[in-house]
Amino acid sequence: MLRLITLDMTNTILKFRKPPGEQYAAVAKLYGLDSDPLKLTQAFRLSFKQLEHEAPNFGVGGIGWQKWWLGVVRRTFTSAGCCADSSSLDTIGHHLIRHFSGGNAYELFEGSTTLLEDIRGRGVVLGAISNSDERLEGILLHLGVRHYFDFVLTSYAAKVAKPDPRIFQQALSCAGNNITSSEALHIGDDLQRDYLAAQRCGWQSVLVSSKLHQVCREAGVTVDDASMVTCLTDLHSLLDRYTTS
Template sequence: MLRLVTLDVTNTLLKFSRPPGEQYAAIGQLYGLNANPKKLSEAFRIIFKKHEKEVPFYGASSIGWQNWWLNVVADTFRKADCPADDDTLKKVGYHLNKHFSHGGAYELIDGSIPLLTRLQSKSLKIGAVSNFDERLDSILIQLGIKHYFDFVLTSYSLNCAKPDPKIFNKALELAGNKIKPSEALHIGDDIHCDYLGARECGWQSILVSKNVRDLCQENGLKPDASSMFISLREVLPILDDSTVPKDIRT
């Protein structure tokens, strides 16, 4: 019996309203920086992964998320070949921290509201479990979906990230009612952090990504029509089936 459903947030329920590089470039221009948006987007992907590895969980146990993002912003502009002094980069960083604290920097992915509404109608416990910093609560409120969730759990608050079992175990604890792993379902777009991470903790899981086949091929998995979908709307009929899909690893 399904009693708990948790959802990843970034690229599952919401996405950037414009590519990060475009938003960085627009704010940078306010401070006299003329950076190429495409170069910024490419640089952002590289720098984000670098800082995520070197200072995990957005600096939760060290420099804090504000300083973590200030460093990401500065290094992103530098890598995108946009010269600027440290003071200017810090000002841009503070502005971008505020910018990405507001709902306007994001938009809901198609199918988010129908999915959340269906889950709520089934009287399930619903949680958001995301590798995100402490701004997530406010962003969900501004996007009009915070009320769907019984709890919001971030990697920043717990100082660990998916696919660490600690975050899935904490979700069970927050849900209460002694819910077992086999009674929980996690939905997300990342094959390691969401799909396999949940299954390795005894949960059910669903992968939602436009690149399902490519992800399976890259990770030695067989595509499974019962637990892998290209859109949230495709998930709706599956919610009436609470059985655990078979292990699809090769």
Template sequence: MLRLRLLTWDVKDTLLRLRRPLGESYAAEARAHGVRVQPEALSRAFREAYGAQSQRYPNYGRGQGLSSQQWWVDLVKQTFRLSGVHEDRILTLVAENLYHDYCSARNWEVLPGASETLSQCCQRGFRMGVVSNFDNRLENILSQCNLRHHFEFILTSEAAGFAKPDRRIFEKALRLGGVPPEQVAHIGDDYTRDYRAARAVGMHGFLLQAARQDEKLEVPPEHILPTLSHLLALIEKG
């Protein structure tokens, strides 16, 4: 059995996921202001705008003096502009409403097995924290989704100043937990940002790998979680 004291968790697509495609939520908000845009067009525009914004202002613009709210509002406006909407007053309203909407359980749902697995991990005496490339809304989102109470700390990339796979965000999590890396395991769905990055600082790693991911990764089978419900059995086997 692995001698683990602390488990750190990724959030998006590990514990929580969006309730519906982003393009649908954006289109619904635009409709409320009398603007019709196709959800698919918004999804495509968002991917393009997100890529450009992340490159220009990494980690929510934290190193360049932006707030994450400004970062997101600018990104949403750019998404709509790329989709052919240019009325500035409406864009500002829509962008600010969407920023606040994504702070609530209205747009997020808990992944199957997540609540049960977190509760079982607490019952077994594991301490737990979050390490996520997220902005400062995360604590509130986790509270709204009734998961916050499981965690001793919530470390976002915005607060840390570094985004996964930068080793410094994991080093900060280790300091917060006060536990050496060999007694910590990180659970996430991204091979590079979660699994490899955690192992690079000496932590254990478990990769949540949904059936749709068929790329061949260099991950031993005992580190792969087909679902979150497999976690405790793998820890006990290890």
């Protein structure tokens, strides 16, 4: 029987309202800087990966998450061919940090609230485990779902990011009540960081992806069909298997 269920956040229960490039372009336009949203989206992905490699986990223990994101913003606009000085890009960057601190930049996937209500009704501890910075709490509050969670654990607060097993160990501590790994289930969209990482820690896990078989095939990994769903609405019947004696 399960006593703890944890959920990944980004691309599992919440997503960007619009692609990052479109949101970057809209904010930049407020400061008189015209830019191509498509180029910005492509540059954002590259810049994010570069900073993730150079200063992992949003710069925790080093430059810190705000400077980390200012670096992403500067590289994104520069790589997209935008002509703006460093001071202007920092002004835009600070605006974007505020913008992505609330609910206006994000929205819930269809079925998220119903799923959260279902899990709460099963009498288990519900937590969030997310590779994100400390703004996540505020985002969940703005989206009206923070109250469903008994705890929210970000990689920035944990000082380790998925798939590191230490973040799952910290989640067990946050849950309390002497819950063990065999009594925990993690649900997420990333094969390596969510599904396999949780299993390596002795947890049960479920993969949620609209491209399940493609993801597994490309990774050369075989996943039990009973532990995969393509959308959140499919989770309700699957959870019966874990929580019903």
